[in-house]
Amino acid sequence: MYTVLVIDDSASMRRIIKDMINDIEEFEVISMAVDAYDAREKIKQYEPDLVTIDINMPKMDGVTFLRNLMRLHPMPAVVVSGEGVRGNDIFDDGAVGFIPKPENGESMQSFQHRIKDTLLNLTFLLKRYTLKKPRALIVKKTNNKEIEYKIHPDEVMSSKPIRGNGSKLIAIGSSTGGVEALCKVFMKLPSSLPPILITQHIPYGFSNSFAHRLNDNSEVNVHEAKDGMLLEKGHAYLAPGNMHLSIEKSGLGYKTKLLDTKKVSQHKPSVDILFRSVNNVIGSSAMAVIMTGMGDDGMIAMKDMYDNNVYTLAQNEESCVVFGMPAKAIKAGAIKDIIHLDDIAEYIIDYSKGKRK
Structure with a gap:
């Protein structure tokens, strides 16, 4: 079953699209949004597998929202709009499908067929996207109230920090806004650095x-x-979108270890698991960087790292898209230096040369 968020400013059209999608056995509308800002909050809350986006919406038009979505939180999106002229453009903006709304007396049955055909043709992509994809929260309903259970990193990996043995490694954690922020950092990094885990x-x-x-x-x-x-010098390793990234000793060096377990701190991959693993295996000779993102993933393990004399760094509020994860780590007393995004690469290079500890 694939979950869908329907975004449309028209209440009647939202209901029509919702009913038509719910008639498709493989799909379920998990929520609806009236504009881009409402959609942003509901994407965070429900983590749908697919969104449908109208183009003509108040506050922020659908094309702008689509571009922002692909930049900050890329996910499968289908444009459902009466502006057929935009049909050729929206694919360049990141959409995976376009469904024109009915016009000139077209029957609702024909519209429903087009919705069904488009969504069923996208199941190959959705299978890749949702493979082993757990939900953000474990939710139980009691007396019609939702109770959220957050998984602590201890449930997946115990904290066993070691003193640094001189091995250098850079661990980076980020979320909302991190895609573009990481691009800016990596453009400035040389090939001579210790291994980087992201x-x-x-x-x-x-x-x-x-x-x-x-x-x-x-x-x-x-x-x-x-x-x-x-793990090799001059190389970086990005956690896949459905697995936790950790490391383990391998002879005289280290290697990646992917963990297919529960979401931790509401995420999989989790920054807390990466940071904890690095603290357990590399210890105080490592460097940890926490960047723009919503929530508090990374805070728990970063505090452990700070207490173990790991060099910890946070992106400052001014340069963050969302000052959530860095703010939580700073509040927890887990950060040595707080700097602008533009300076992160320089600090990483300095660390690699032994100038920052």
Whole structure:
């Protein structure tokens, strides 16, 4: 079953689209939104597998919202609009489908057929996107009230920090706004750095293409992490969109270890799991960077790292798209330096040369 968020400013059209999608056995409308800002909050709340977007909406038009969505939180999106002229453009903006709304007396039955055909033709993409994709929260209903249970990193990985043995490694965690922020950082990084591990909250199916994008715009060799990859200087390893990224000792070096477990701190991959693993295996000789993002993922393990004398760094509020994750880590007393996005690359280079500890 694939979950859908319907975004349309017309109440009647929202109901029509909802009913038509719910008639398709493989799909269920999990919620509806009246504009882009409402949609943004409901995407965070429900993490749908697919969104439908109208073009003509108040506050922010659908095309602008689509572009922002693909930049900040890429996911499958289908445009459902009466503006057929935009049909050829929206694919360049990131949409995976376009369904014109009925016009000139077209029957609702014909409209329903087009919705069904389009969505069923996208199941191949949605299977990739939702493969092993758990929900953001474990939700139980009691007396019609929703109770949210947040998984602590202890339930997946115990905290066993070690003293640093001199091995250098850079661990980076980010979420909302992190795609563009990471691109800006990596454009400035040389190929001479210690291994870099990245956990960016990104849907399954998009992490590989994002790794290629980073690789094409950096001297660092960037890979989507696979299980058992040896960590090398001048290389970076991005957590896949449906697995936790961790590391383990391998002979005289280290290798990646992917974990297919519960979501931790509401995410999979989780920054907390990456940071905890690095603290357990590399210890105080590592560097940890927390960047723009919503929520508090990374805060718990970053505090452990700080207490273990790991060099910890946070992006400042001014340069964050969402000052959530860095703010939580700062409030927890887990950060040594707070700096602008434009300076993060310089600090990473300094760390690699032993200038920052």
